[in-house]
Amino acid sequence: MASDLPLTKENILDAAEQVLRRYGPDKTSVVDVARVLKVSHGTIYRHYPSKAALREAVTERWLHTLSDPLEAIARQTGGSELQRLRHWYDTLIQSKRRYAVEDAEMFAMYAAVSAKPIPIITEHIRAMNEQIASIIRRGMDSGEMAAGDPVTTARALFNATSYFHHPAHAAEWENGEIDRCFDEVWTLLCRGLQASS
Amino acid sequence: MASDLPLTKENILDAAEQVLRRYGPDKTSVVDVARVLKVSHGTIYRHYPSKAALREAVTERWLHTLSDPLEAIARQTGGSELQRLRHWYDTLIQSKRRYAVEDAEMFAMYAAVSAKPIPIITEHIRAMNEQIASIIRRGMDSGEMAAGDPVTTARALFNATSYFHHPAHAAEWENGEIDRCFDEVWTLLCRGLQASS
Numbered sequence: 273m274a275s276d277l278p279l280t281k282e283n284i285l286d287a288a289e290q291v292l293r294r295y296g297p298d299k300t301s302v303v304d305v306a307r308v309l310k311v312s313h314g315t316i317y318r319h320y321p322s323k324a325a326l327r328e329a330v331t332e333r334w335l336h337t338l339s340d341p342l343e344a345i346a347r348q349t350g351g352s353e354l355q356r357l358r359h360w361y362d363t364l365i366q367s368k369r370r371y372a373v374e375d376a377e378m379f380a381m382y383a384a385v386s387a388k389p390i391p392i393i394t395e396h397i398r399a400m401n402e403q404i405a406s407i408i409r410r411g412m413d414s415g416e417m418a419a420g421d422p423v424t425t426a427r428a429l430f431n432a433t434s435y436f437h438h439p440a441h442a443a444e445w446e447n448g449e450i451d452r453c454f455d456e457v458w459t460l461l462c463r464g465l466q467a468s469s
Numbered sequence: 470m471a472s473d474l475p476l477t478k479e480n481i482l483d484a485a486e487q488v489l490r491r492y493g494p495d496k497t498s499v500v501d502v503a504r505v506l507k508v509s510h511g512t513i514y515r516h517y518p519s520k521a522a523l524r525e526a527v528t529e530r531w532l533h534t535l536s537d538p539l540e541a542i543a544r545q546t547g548g549s550e551l552q553r554l555r556h557w558y559d560t561l562i563q564s565k566r567r568y569a570v571e572d573a574e575m576f577a578m579y580a581a582v583s584a585k586p587i588p589i590i591t592e593h594i595r596a597m598n599e600q601i602a603s604i605i606r607r608g609m610d611s612g613e614m615a616a617g618d619p620v621t622t623a624r625a626l627f628n629a630t631s632y633f634h635h636p637a638h639a640a641e642w643e644n645g646e647i648d649r650c651f652d653e654v655w656t657l658l659c660r661g662l663q664a665s666s
Contacts, residue, residue: 387637387638424653425657428654431633431654432632432657435628435629435631435632436628438632440635443584443585447586456624456628457629459625460625460658460662461629461657461658461661462661464658467663
């Protein structure tokens with residue numbers, strides 16, 4: 273970029289993502305990112321206090337490319353909420369599998385931090401759970417799902433489907449039976465969602 | 470051991486487990502194991518054709534210390550099958566968490582191969598699924614659980630609880646809310662098991 277334009281956080285994240293994709297998280301340094309932007313590394317540090325903070329900010333932005341389309345689905349109304357929930361899950365699972373293969377560098381960065389209770393992961397999981405809860409809340413209100421606490425039920429559902437969306441299982445998604453396995457889990461969970469306690 | 474005694478596979482596995490615990494899987498060589506047994510490495514190779522085969526055999530034997538007590542629970546009869554299934558799960562989950570902390574070297578070896586479709590893992594998962602299926606079959610027969618295919622339902626249940634027993638999630642088991650999370654998933658799954666389709 274031309275060095276006479278003001279440097280925005282977006283510019284830094286664009287450059288950092290480009291460098292991270294090229295060299296990988298271990299070999300990327302703040303100096304590499306500064307070089308792409310033709311600024312001093314001090315300029316980067318004014319926006320992001322450490323290499324870890326920069327890497328997390330890139331991962332956080334990337335996670336929105338995953339969660340934004342899901343948010344749009346969760347906000348839709350009309351029709352069956354169980355079908356919407358299934359559509360939400362199909363979109364989540366297909367996106368994760370596609371990223372694991374086609375965007376392997378960024379997916380690996382995300383996978384590396386996904387089991388850690390760092391704020392971007394905690395926040396991502398909170399947002400995903402809130403989306404599920406909003407669908408379940410409407411399903412419970414309409415009587416399509418049995419009465420209960422939408423927040424608790426959403427968390428149960430999210431944890432009960434980890435095998436299909438948690439990046440730690442990416443290698444297992446290559447199993448040819450994975451779609452059938454999800455259908456089986458989905459059938460069991462739907463019965464649980466519809467049955468009264 | 471005295472070198473004039475016949476060398477059994479158990480002797481080799483005992484020595485290999487001892488060496489693996491001391492040096493870790495990467496630094497352990499067949500020569501180290503042979504040295505403990507005071508035999509040539511050729512003697513080990515006659516029983517196990519590679520270092521990987523030896524390591525897998527040790528992991529396989531270790532997995533039985535996990536699955537044998539579960540097998541005993543699955544074979545019990547009388548009383549509620551849902552309660553038995555819960556007891557089976559509590560035992561599985563507590564054992565995994567204990568091993569992750571107290572037997573970290575062996576657990577790490579198991580975790581390293583757990584996502585791979587190698588025979589010892591495939592066989593371990595098959596055995597676990599069969600145990601669950603045997604409990605579910607009796608629960609369906611007695612009418613405590615809704616009618617269905619025990620094998621398919623067992624697989625659904627095993628996959629829906631991965632978060633709590635798959636070694637890839639070991640770091641997440643340290644979360645203080647993990648027991649509550651399992652209770653929530655269990656409540657949902659039990660409703661699914663009891664509800665007719």
